[in-house]
Amino acid sequence: MGLTYEDFLDLSYEPRDSDLVCRFRIDPADDQTMESAASRVASESSNGTWAALDTGEDFTDMGATAFAIDGDEIGVAYPPGLFEPGNMPQILSCIAGNIMGMKAVDTIRLLDCEWPREVVEGFTGPGFGSSVREEIFGVEDRPITATVPKPKVGLSTKRHAEVGYEAWIGGLDLLKDDENLTDQSFNPFADRLAESFDARDRAQEETGEVKSYLINVTADTQTMLERTDMVAEAGGEYVMVDVVTTGWGAVQTVRDRCEELGLAIHAHRAMHAAFDRLPHHGVSMRVLAQISRLVGVDQLHTGTAGLGKLANEDTVGINDWLRSDLYGMRDVLPVASGGLHPGLVPKLLEATGPNICVQAGGGVHGHPEGTEAGARALRAAVEAAVLDEPLEVRAQESPELGAALEKWGTETPR
Numbered sequence: 001m002g003l004t005y006e007d008f009l010d011l012s013y014e015p016r017d018s019d020l021v022c023r024f025r026i027d028p029a030d031d032q033t034m035e036s037a038a039s040r041v042a043s044e045s046s047n048g049t050w051a052a053l054d055t056g057e058d059f060t061d062m063g064a065t066a067f068a069i070d071g072d073e074i075g076v077a078y079p080p081g082l083f084e085p086g087n088m089p090q091i092l093s094c095i096a097g098n099i100m101g102m103k104a105v106d107t108i109r110l111l112d113c114e115w116p117r118e119v120v121e122g123f124t125g126p127g128f129g130s131s132v133r134e135e136i137f138g139v140e141d142r143p144i145t146a147t148v149p150k151p152k153v154g155l156s157t158k159r160h161a162e163v164g165y166e167a168w169i170g171g172l173d174l175l176k177d178d179e180n181l182t183d184q185s186f187n188p189f190a191d192r193l194a195e196s197f198d199a200r201d202r203a204q205e206e207t208g209e210v211k212s213y214l215i216n217v218t219a220d221t222q223t224m225l226e227r228t229d230m231v232a233e234a235g236g237e238y239v240m241v242d243v244v245t246t247g248w249g250a251v252q253t254v255r256d257r258c259e260e261l262g263l264a265i266h267a268h269r270a271m272h273a274a275f276d277r278l279p280h281h282g283v284s285m286r287v288l289a290q291i292s293r294l295v296g297v298d299q300l301h302t303g304t305a306g307l308g309k310l311a312n313e314d315t316v317g318i319n320d321w322l323r324s325d326l327y328g329m330r331d332v333l334p335v336a337s338g339g340l341h342p343g344l345v346p347k348l349l350e351a352t353g354p355n356i357c358v359q360a361g362g363g364v365h366g367h368p369e370g371t372e373a374g375a376r377a378l379r380a381a382v383e384a385a386v387l388d389e390p391l392e393v394r395a396q397e398s399p400e401l402g403a404a405l406e407k408w409g410t411e412t413p414r
């Protein structure tokens with residue numbers, strides 16, 4: 001039997017519940033129609049190639065079907081047997097692999113996936129998800145808060161831990177490393193771990209509140225595992241991983257170790273924009289968020305609903321997906337970050353609701369009276385916003401919030 005591109009297009013096909021269904025936006029090359037391009041996408045992302053094949057008898061048909069063409073979007077259904085259970089890199093080598101560079105399309109973007117039970121059940125998913133708020137911090141009624149010391153890199157270990165201490169006693173829950181701080185000579189990982197947890201313990205004792213630290217373990221996989229073990233030994237609750245630069249297979253390995261150790265994972269998405277920024281090409285943030293949930297991160301940056309300094313794709317829709325029912329898999333806590341400051345918090349919570357983590361770097365340390373005051377201002381803004389209390393009213397009893405509002409107002413930074 002010959003296998004040609006035409007075999008991968010069937011507009012009368014109705015996807016089965018067990019199929020993984022992907023939606024792509026495509027721009028066919030000049031010599032292609034939507035139909036011919038769609039059949040090539042289905043073929044190259046499953047079991048086809050450019051040459052017609054004689055498959056013979058001894059063959060299981062793992063072909064995908066392009067079943068819908070709707071304007072510049074197409075739907076492709078993949079049989080679950082195409083995928084190795086629990087192997088995210090293999091799934092992506094199908095649905096976001098060679099097709100991204102195919103000459104039959106000028107551009108192609110993976111927009112969305114519907115994940116069937118059989119594929120979902122291959123993954124562990126998050127160990128905590130949004131229950132970190134209650135299980136780690138014992139708070140239910142407000143977003144948790146985090147800050148990242150600035151400048152991003154270059155602070156000494158001592159200064160980095162001091163900034164954390166100031167933020168914690170000012171009322172924030174989490175100190176977070178920046179995405180490009182790992183184990184450099186000006187601030188070695190092991191020293192930072194020891195000094196920061198020491199500062200954390202003091203801050204906990206002084207405030208009577210639970211405090212935690214998102215230390216960045218990003219590295220090659222073996223080193224990440226060693227650093228993860230070190231975090232558990234130091235009494236940490238979380239590791240932070242730059243999930244896109246690290247790669248999904250490595251994240252899966254870290255997730256397994258975190259399961260053994262009872263640690264949560266904070267996922268920074270640095271480099272996501274290389275995949276998702278151009279609206280006609282790449283992989284959407286929505287899909288990157290879906291992958292993040294399946295491989296089991298607990299917290300994920302999903303943007304500020306357009307309020308902050310960075311371009312955002314549909315923060316609210318992505319957050320809704322992260323919380324949606326997925327065959328009983330835990331949810332993921334969205335992290336809003338990037339140019340946030342206290343004056344933006346009410347608009348942010350109006351868009352996202354309170355079940356998030358509010359993260360601000362410059363919007364804390366750039367406070368006119370420094371980090372501790374900046375932390376007080378952010379905490380006050382969060383507490384007022386969940387009660388729907390206007391910030392100007394709260395500022396009457398929080399001079400730090402008043403100073404932040406005077407400096408930054410309620411505007412998006414540029």
Ligand code: CAP
Pocket residue numbers: 148150152178179268269270301302303304309310335336337338339340359360361362363
């Ligand atoms: C924020 C941040 C985060 C970005 C990541 C930064 O600092 O530390 O990495 O928020 O973007 O380095 O820019 P500021 P996203 O609070 O000082 O802006 O959350 O969109 O992935």
Ligand code: MG
Pocket residue numbers: 148152178179
């Ligand atoms: Mg950063």
